[in-house]
Amino acid sequence: MTEASYLRATRAAYDTVAVDYAELLKVELGEKPLDRAFLAAFAELVLAGGAGAAGVSGAAGVSGPAAAGAAxxxxxxxxxxxxxxxxxxxHLDGLGLHVFGVDLSPAMIEVARQAHPHLRFDEGSLTDLDVADGVLGGIVAWYSIIHTPPEDLPRIFAEFHRVLRADGQLLLAFQAGDERVRLEHAYGHAIELDAYRLAPDRIAALLAAAGFVVYARTLREPSGPEKTQQAYLMARKQGTTA
Known part of the structure; x- marks a missing residue:
């Protein structure tokens, strides 16, 4: 099957910027407490077995050594x-999750492997994950759907649904809006790449159509170099748990 042009463009762009991207963003998460809070909530829900949207029973509040023990x-x-x-x-590894990374860019994967040789990083595409059906307890897609044309997002969300177990957790982060932005320079390099700002309500509707229950959505105002609101959606795959 012929690879989509946006996948080729995304790989080429991130291969180009990989080293400088890693250097420029290495402390970003440490400067964003709300972002860390969403990741922490996601980790608790996964460690608790995806016990529900409104609250977590049993293992609620798991963190630190207890979280590592649960993993x-x-x-x-x-x-x-x-x-x-x-x-x-x-960061998710530090929260006690049994986590691995997947990226389209071989250069990004190489940087990640060098920085964290104890973790697993694989080359791969969101459109065709090398993961068996129903085995994942959670997925984080942290600004990784933003280069996918909106009309192709249902295919990606169907793939997320396929690999998650019943009641598996999903956390998305992306720039909010409704437009395509052409990127020609980023992280000190000339590139050619489209980025899409996405409407949270539209993404929530697509997730629901794919078989997810969206139970939290948040907009954060832009900070630092950000130019638009940042969106966070938390969802779970429909399963047997109420």
């Missing part, structure tokens, strides 16, 4: 899809 005891694996050079994958 070691057999918590389902988590995929950081579109992981880039490692920052979110490593």
């Amino acid at each position: 070691a005891a057999g918590a389902a694996p988590v995929a950081d899809l579109g992981c880039g050079p490692d920052r979110v994958t490593a």
